[in-house]
Amino acid sequence: MMDRVQLLLVGLPLFLFASDVIHLFSRPPPPPRHHHQPPLKRHVPPPPVIDAPLEFPTSPVLSLSLSPSRSRSWSCFSYWLRLFVKQESQYAGLGLGVGSSVHIDFCASCSYRGTAVTMKKMLETSFPGLNIVLSNHPPTLPKRLLSKVVPAMQMGVIAVIVAGEQIFPRLGYMVPPPWFYSLRANKFGSIASTWLLGNMVQSFLQSSGAFEVYCNGELVFSKLTSQRFPGEIELRDLISKKLTASNGGGAGAM
Secondary structure (H helix, E strand, C coil): CHHHHHHHHHHHHHHHHHHHHHHHHCCCCCCCCCCCCCCCCCCCCCCCCCCCCCCCCCCCCCCCCCCHHHHHHHHHHHHHHHHHHHHHHHHHHHHHHCCCEEEEEECHHHCCHHHHHHHHHHHHHHCCCCEEEEEECCCCHHHHHHHHHHHHHHHHHHHHHHHHHHHHHHCCCCCCCHHHHHHHHCHHHHHHHHHHHHHHHHHHHHCCCCEEEEECCEEEEEHHHHCCCCCHHHHHHHHHHHHHHHHHHHHHHC
C-alpha cells in the first residue's frame, strides 16, 4: 500500500512537469475567426423642398407677398436706414456738446471721486464732444485756517506729554498741573488718543460735503443746497436743457 502511495506522489509531479514542457514547445492554436457584419445604415429621406414665396410683414396700407430676392433687398434697405438714423442721432448729440463745458466740483476728502467719475462717463456718452472737468471743492476759509492749526496743536500736546517736566519750569510753573500727571501715567494711550482725535478734527475741517455741477459757468445742481446727490437721468436732463437753451440762444443771436 505504501509503495503505491509513494509511486503516486512521485509520478504526479513528473506528469505535470512533462505536460508543461510539451505545452511550452508546442505551437499555440490559431485564433478563432469571427465574422463581423458591418452596421446597417439607415436611409434618411431628405426633407421636402417647398418652393413657395417668403411671407414678409406688410404695412396696413399695402399688402404684398415678397419673393426671396425682394425680402433680402428690403432687409438691406432697413439696415442702412437704421444705421443712417443712428449716425444722425450721434451727430446731433455731437453738435449739442461741442464747444460746451461742464465742471463738477466735489469734496475729495469725502470720497466723492467715484460718483464724480461715474457722472463724467455718463455725460461723455450722452453728449459726445462735451468738455467735462473734475476738481476739488475747497471748504470755507475759517475751516481751512483751523485745519492748519490742528497739526500744530497735536505736536504741542505730544511734546508736553513727552517732555512736560522740562517745559513747565521754563514757562514759570515749577510744579506741573495735575492733568499732566494723568496724561503721563498712560503715555502711549495719551499720545495715540491725541493723534487720532486731531486727525478726525482735521478731516472734518477739510471736508466741504459739496457736489456742485456747473454747465458753461452756470450752476445746474448743488448738493449743498439740496442735501442729496443727483441721479444720472436727472443730471443728464438738466445738462440737456441747459445745452439746448445755450445753443438756441446762440442761434437766435446769429
